[in-house]
Amino acid sequence: MTDKTIGDRDVVSEFAAVIESWHDFYMLAGSAAFTLLGLLFVAVSLNIDLIAAPRNSEDLTVFSLQTLMNFLSILLIALVFMIPEQSEYGTGIPLLFIGLLEMWRTVGLWRRFGFKGKEQRLLKRDQFQSRLLIPNTICYAALIMISAELLHGDTGLLDWMTMVVIWLLIDGSLGAWTLMLRLGEIGHNTKAER
Numbered sequence: 519m520t521d522k523t524i525g526d527r528d529v530v531s532e533f534a535a536v537i538e539s540w541h542d543f544y545m546l547a548g549s550a551a552f553t554l555l556g557l558l559f560v561a562v563s564l565n566i567d568l569i570a571a572p573r574n575s576e577d578l579t580v581f582s583l584q585t586l587m588n589f590l591s592i593l594l595i596a597l598v599f600m601i602p603e604q605s606e607y608g609t610g611i612p613l614l615f616i617g618l619l620e621m622w623r624t625v626g627l628w629r630r631f632g633f634k635g636k637e638q639r640l641l642k643r644d645q646f647q648s649r650l651l652i653p654n655t656i657c658y659a660a661l662i663m664i665s666a667e668l669l670h671g672d673t674g675l676l677d678w679m680t681m682v683v684i685w686l687l688i689d690g691s692l693g694a695w696t697l698m699l700r701l702g703e704i705g706h707n708t709k710a711e712r
Contacts, residue, residue, distance in 0.1 A: 536673045537604040547683045548596025554687070555589040558582070558694050565701045577631060577646060578697065584627065584650055585693045588686050591616055595661075595683060610669035617661035624654040649696055653689040657682045 562569055562582055569578050598604075598612045631646050660682050664675045 533606055533609075533671055533673065534603045536676065537599060537609055538602075540599050540676070540679075543680070544596040544599035544683075547687065548593050548600070550687055551589045551592035551596065551690075554690060554694065555586065555593065558586055558589065561694065561698055561701075562586075565698075565705070568701050568704050578700070580627065580631065581646065581650060581693065582697055584623070584654070585690050585697065587620065587623065588654070588690045588693075591620055592683055592686050592690075595679075606669055606671045610665050613661060613668065614665035617658050617665055620654065621658040621662060624651065624658060627651055628655070645696055649689065649693045653685055657686050657689075 569582055594616055595613065598609060598616075601608065628651055631643070631651070660678055664678055664682070667673075667675045
């Protein structure tokens with residue numbers, strides 16, 4: 519074995535050790551995301567007639583889907599960090615893929631829901647922006663930046679992943695709460711109309 523091979527192996531081992539040090543955080547974050555994902559499934563299932571209704575409920579459908587996708591993203595991020603002996607590419611590529619995919623989805627949502635439109639919505643535009651579009655844009659842009667650094671073996675920005683994960687968890691929880699309150703209000707109004 520050459521000195522370069524031994525040096526490369528030391529760098530990989532050092533990188534894997536840094537990733538491993540985040541094990542407990544990502545175990546907890548993944549568990550929380552999985553639990554909240556399950557609760558969101560139940561809440562959506564109980565109100566599927568309101569969410570899937572053809573009349574002006576596209577924003578509720580998209581809002582609930584993106585909230586679900588945010589919890590899935592946290593779960594996938596946690597799984598990436600749970601893989602033993604991770605390398606720069608084994609960590610950076612999946613995180614970059616998650617960040618790019620979700621940023622692409624977020625840009626599409628900005629185009630559809632972020633600006634003033636004439637369509638009637640069940641959610642207020644500022645709710646859609648503050649609970650979904652702005653946090654997603656910031657979190658997924660940060661994830662892309664962190665992923666690029668990880669691909670170069672730099673773990674200096676890894677602490678910023680806590681902001682991404684915690685903000686997505688909090689925002690997903692608040693988004694689910696907003697969704698449930700709005701669904702309750704719509705359900706109550708529908709019953710009153712009958």
